[in-house]
Amino acid sequence: MNFQNPNFLWALFLVAIPIVIHLFNFRKYKKVIFSNVQMLKHIQTESKKTRQIKKWLVLATRILAISALVFAFARPYIPLNGVSQGANLVSVYLDNSQSMNAEGEDGQLFENSKNLARELIGNLPPESKVQIIDNTLSPFSNKLQSTSNAIKIIDDMDITFHPNDLSKVLQRVNNVYVSNDFSSQQTIAISDFQNNGLPQSALIDSNIQLNFLQVEPVKLQNLSIDSAWLSEPISRAGEPVKLKVRVVNNGTDRVESSSMVLKINEVQQGIESFSLDGNSELILDVAFTPSTAGWIEGELSIDDVPVVFDNNYYFTILVKKSINVLQVGSASNEIRKIFENDASFNLKSTSSSSIDFGSLESYDFIVLNGLSEITSGLAEQLKQFVSKGGNLLVIPSEKKPDYSFLETALGTRAYGSLQQKDLSIRSADLKHPFFKGVYSSIPRNILLPKIAKCYELSPASNSQNILQLKDGTAVLSKTFSGQGAVYQFALPLNKSFSNFSNHELLVLTMLNMSFSTSNKQQIAYNLFHPSAINVSYFSGSESNLSLQKDDNNIFVESSLGGGRLKFWLNETISDAGLYDIVNTAGDSIAKVALNNTRLESKQDYFESEELKGLFPYNQVVTSSAVSASVKNITSSLASGKALWKIFILLSLIFLLMEILLLRFLKS
Secondary structure: OEEOOHHHHHHHHHHHHHHHHHHHOOOOOOOOOOOOHHHHHHOOOOOHHHHHHHHHHHHHHHHHHHHHHHHHHOOEEEEHHHOOOOOEEEEEEEOOOHHHHOEEOOEEHHHHHHHHHHHHHHOOOOOOEEEEEOOOOOHHHHOOEOHHHHHHHHHHOOOOOOOOOHHHHHHHHHHHHHHOOOOEEEEEEEEOOEOOOOOOOOOOOOOEEEEEEEOOOOOOOOEEEEEEEEOOOOOEOOOOEEEEEEEEEOOOOOEEEEEEEEEEOOEEEEEEEEEEOOOEEEEEEEEEOOOOOEEEEEEEEEOOOOOOOOOEEEEEEEEEOOEEEEEEEOOOHHHHHHHHOOOOEEEEEEOHHHOOHHHHHHOOEEEEEEEOEOOHHHHHHHHHHHHOOOEEEEEEOOOOOEOHHHHHHHOOOOEEEEEEEEEEEOHHHHHOHHHOOOOOOOOOOOOOOEEEEEEEEOOOOOEEEEEEEOOOOEEEEEEEEOOEEEEEEOOOOOOOOEOHHHOHHHHHHHHHHHHOOOOOOOOOEEOOOOOOEEEEOOOOOOOOEEEEEOOEEEEEEEEEEOOEEEEEOOOOOOOOEEEEEEOOOOOEEEEEEEEOOHHHHOOOEOOHHHHHHHOOOOOEEEEEOOHHHHHHHHHHHHOEEEOHHHHHHHHHHHHHHHHHHHHHOOO
16 A cells, blocks of 8 residues: 555654543542441442543544544555556547537536646646647657646647547557556546547557546537539539539437538639438539639538538539540541540540550540450550549450450450341330430330341450340440449441441440549548549649648648649648649649548547447546546546545544444443
């Protein structure tokens, strides 16, 4: 047993007081001679031995009562895990995420948590070593602080947009504990412990003891713009750009009337009114028409209080001058007529031996027309193109082609023997999702292309037929690969094979394939996005890049390749908004939109037993974040198992025993 306030043990000299009283209260027995024996009947005899026992018992209870009271004020404790000496590490995690902006019964959760942290640290012994951690894992979390420095860090701490990730916090605790020679460790986490979908459990040293102080917010109404995305993969000048916007009601009450405002390049372009039930979501459709090509800056906003960090959603869209189409192989007049007569397309034709592999990623749609074979090098480049979201169309040659390298690289269907058919394409295939929006209604007696002969396409598990003959033979199929797709015609565009080249269905099919590229623009990212961000740009010589917003210019790690810019966000980028991607010459080459994560919008919190279940190998104590809980934990932090309550109880028991001795033990 050790003492937290050992100096108080000097008060044990107070036991001298009852001892002195006891000594001065001793009386010697005297003999009394009575002449009248009858009087002895009225005298109560006193046993000298009994009186002495009573006095000694009363003295003992007084000494024990005073001693127990002194011990209680000296704060006795039993060290945790049997540790009686050595340094103790105390780690304090203060959640400073956006959800801590919420109000509790006694005010803002974050300010209340700071007060609790100050109280906790202030009650530790002055020689304690304290580790302070926040959501950003700031540099000070790697260092040990004195109690005074720790309180100063708490005073200076502000709310950030970095989400709460308890697993990373506890991993930082574990790293500091393992790398230093501490005899014991306790972690105090003060948070609302929001269940935001991030990994919360972590494999940490079993000697680390966890104290979770949970602050409880008042349930709030919170309406948020969760996300937005493009309805169409390619945006073109002069054509409507359609957006899908997800709005979420994170509260329990129904929102009867609200509105969302759309701004394009800081000019309001539209407003959408809506109603939304509690704990539900709604997809809104908004649209605008860009007049010119280039980058567009957009902002969606709602008016909702008291939670405001998720009221705005920023996005950027690259409006292309045209859709880039590459035709490799035979220069087909049919394909040329489809794409060259429309200003929305930029068609380039080349032979298989003259392909510039480095520029393939700058195309949206590649057509392999009439190639007798595909080399391994070309197949590998096409695999990269498709895996990143590009669409590829394969039109076979008149003689049986050899596409084995392509089949291996992309898992496409193999071309088999040539079959005589003389059948029409079935009309039911026009209801395929591929043709969605093309036909408002399908005429009963529609004349569809007639196929004289075609190659047999081998079956594949990742493929689907888009167009088939009336006997079920595939004419056009789609094979999914990576983020893109490979389309395959079962016949060349030769009149000896069919009249497909003269039918409007060919035009509709080619346009749909070029428009339906899977490489949709991602119009926005979250702050602290961990993966690389790919952004289309117009130059190919940038090396050092930075993100610029107003007067703030932040350098980022980047790499270039094949018409794509790839860069990584860092911890210094913490403000949501619209950023220019700037090269070393100071020119803006692209734009990117960064938003606050919506993980903090949801009002879903861990229960006590759920928190304990996350760390089955550690001693976990959970409690409400109130002052009484902090005092209990402080006692445990500074000492271990506190015994002062036991000694207070013993003191009261000894005083009660003294009263009973004086009242009931007759002399």
